[in-house]
Amino acid sequence: MQQRLYGLIGGKLGHSYSKIIHEKIADYTYELLPLPTEAEARTFMEKRAFAAINVTIPYKQFVIPYCDVVDPKAQSIGAVNTIVNRDGKLYGYNTDYAGFAYLAGAHGVDFAGKTVLILGTGGTHSTVTAVCRDGGAKEILTASRTGKGDALLYSEAMHRPDVQIIVNTTPCGMFPNVGQCLIDPKAFPALEAVLDVVYNPFRTELLLRAEDYGVTAAGGFEMLVAQAVFAAEHFTGRQLDTAAIIPAVSRELRHQLANVSIIGMPGCGKSTVGAALAKRLDKKFVDLDAEIERRTGHNIPDIFAQEGEDAFRRYEADVLAEVAKSNSQVIACGGGVIKSPANTRALRQNGPVLWVRRPLEALATGGRPLSKGGAALKQLEAERTPLYEAASTVVLENNGSLGEAVDAAVKLFETDEKL
Numbered sequence: 539m540q541q542r543l544y545g546l547i548g549g550k551l552g553h554s555y556s557k558i559i560h561e562k563i564a565d566y567t568y569e570l571l572p573l574p575t576e577a578e579a580r581t582f583m584e585k586r587a588f589a590a591i592n593v594t595i596p597y598k599q600f601v602i603p604y605c606d607v608v609d610p611k612a613q614s615i616g617a618v619n620t621i622v623n624r625d626g627k628l629y630g631y632n633t634d635y636a637g638f639a640y641l642a643g644a645h646g647v648d649f650a651g652k653t654v655l656i657l658g659t660g661g662t663h664s665t666v667t668a669v670c671r672d673g674g675a676k677e678i679l680t681a682s683r684t685g686k687g688d689a690l691l692y693s694e695a696m697h698r699p700d701v702q703i704i705v706n707t708t709p710c711g712m713f714p715n716v717g718q719c720l721i722d723p724k725a726f727p728a729l730e731a732v733l734d735v736v737y738n739p740f741r742t743e744l745l746l747r748a749e750d751y752g753v754t755a756a757g758g759f760e761m762l763v764a765q766a767v768f769a770a771e772h773f774t775g776r777q778l779d780t781a782a783i784i785p786a787v788s789r790e791l792r793h794q795l796a797n798v799s800i801i802g803m804p805g806c807g808k809s810t811v812g813a814a815l816a817k818r819l820d821k822k823f824v825d826l827d828a829e830i831e832r833r834t835g836h837n838i839p840d841i842f843a844q845e846g847e848d849a850f851r852r853y854e855a856d857v858l859a860e861v862a863k864s865n866s867q868v869i870a871c872g873g874g875v876i877k878s879p880a881n882t883r884a885l886r887q888n889g890p891v892l893w894v895r896r897p898l899e900a901l902a903t904g905g906r907p908l909s910k911g912g913a914a915l916k917q918l919e920a921e922r923t924p925l926y927e928a929a930s931t932v933v934l935e936n937n938g939s940l941g942e943a944v945d946a947a948v949k950l951f952e953t954d955e956k957l
């Protein structure tokens with residue numbers, strides 16, 4: 539019997555971060571245990587050959603009858619995500635509940651007296667409903683694709699101007715199908731906050747739009763870490779300093795996974811600083827212009843000369859959409875990337891956007907179709923400054939040596955709390 543087995547069961551576990559998270563907080567080895575079919579899940583649960591497991595889609599309901607004792611909260615929600623084997627008896631808990639409550643609390647979202655709209659009717663819907671209800675929500679509305687039962691259609695939900703908090707529990711906007719969302723936050727005049735249980739990307743399209751609209755927006759990453767920390771307490775039977783551990787682990791992992799995107803005027807040093815920064819942060823370096831040249835088989839001046847700027851912008855948007863979904867990269871963009879709002883959202887979805895500023899007279903101009911120098915460059919700068927300002931989250935003044943610029947960029951990233 540493998541009584542020391544700790545891990546995660548679920549249908550497909552390809553991109554799970556649970557192993558990394560658990561091994562940061564506890565000293566057991568944590569295995570990813572994919573069980574593609576229900577027959578395999580049944581055999582696994584019947585054998586009980588594990589010390590403790592987490593459970594994910596599609597088995598959170600399925601495992602309940604195998605538990606000898608089910609925590610009342612998990613029972614009423616109808617989902618178990620944590621099972622501990624104590625002397626052959628299985629104890630089931632739901633730490634997603636506390637994980638979601640943590641996420642809301644960490645962002646100052648209080649459900650008391652509020653009208654909440656929950657998107658989706660799947661597994662996480664009942665967990666989120668329980669947190670909202672226990673938190674004293676005034677009214678809880680649900681929207682779904684079919685509008686079956688008590689649910690509204692998404693189109694109907696858009697006509698509820700009383701909605702103050704929106705929670706997405708669907709996989710819409712999740713990697714690899716980023717850039718999609720079910721409703722537009724702009725349709726809700728009383729909106730205060732949007733929470734999304736999706737954690738990859740860090741900011742889904744729904745959250746990016748909510749941020750643009752000026753309301754509190756938080757993704758599921760801290761919920762993922764929090765549910766794991768609460769599960770680790772059950773696994774080990776020890777109380778952890780959750781208030782300190784959850785933010786520390788979230789912060790460390792976010793820094794590890796985040797992209798840093800670099801924007802700024804053509805010739806300001808994005809590619810040069812970016813390549814050095816990637817080495818220092820141990821991230822993959824992607825130069826967007828080089829990637830466009832690689833994928834199209836043409837160099838940038840030729841694309842401008844033969845197909846024009848509009849065609850170049852389409853290549854740029856397509857390549858960026860693909861590149862920006864992956865993690866742990868430094869992405870040096872071309873100077874004009876900020877001309878499209880969809881591009882700036884793509885950059886922002888997985889980390890900070892660094893604006894490199896360099897005096898106009900110091901900008902390199904060679905091989906740059908739009909950098910003719912003189913008055914034209916000054917005009918370009920005047921047009922783009924507000925766009926760089928709006929798209930960026932941090933600013934790097936590149937007016938000393940290259941080494942100084944790279945050191946400053948590393949420091950800006952390491953001290954960034956808004957990743």
Ligand SMILES: Nc1ncnc2c1ncn2[C@@H]1O[C@H](COP(=O)(O)OP(=O)(O)O)[C@@H](O)[C@H]1O
Nearest residue numbers: 804805806807808809810811902936938939940
């Ligand atoms: N602080 C700096 N000191 C000296 N040269 C710099 C500095 N920053 C950038 N450069 C130089 O400017 C040129 C343009 O840099 P590059 O990274 O290609 O810019 P971008 O990608 O923004 O167009 C390169 O030759 C680079 O070495």
Ligand SMILES: O=C(O)C1=C[C@@H](OP(=O)(O)O)[C@@H](O)[C@H](O)C1
Nearest residue numbers: 803804805827872873874907908
């Ligand atoms: O500013 C721009 O519109 C452009 C900047 C260039 O990249 P750099 O900023 O790296 O020179 C390149 O993408 C293209 O020539 C268009």
Ligand SMILES: [Mg+2]
Nearest residue numbers: 808809827871
């Ligand atoms: Mg460049």
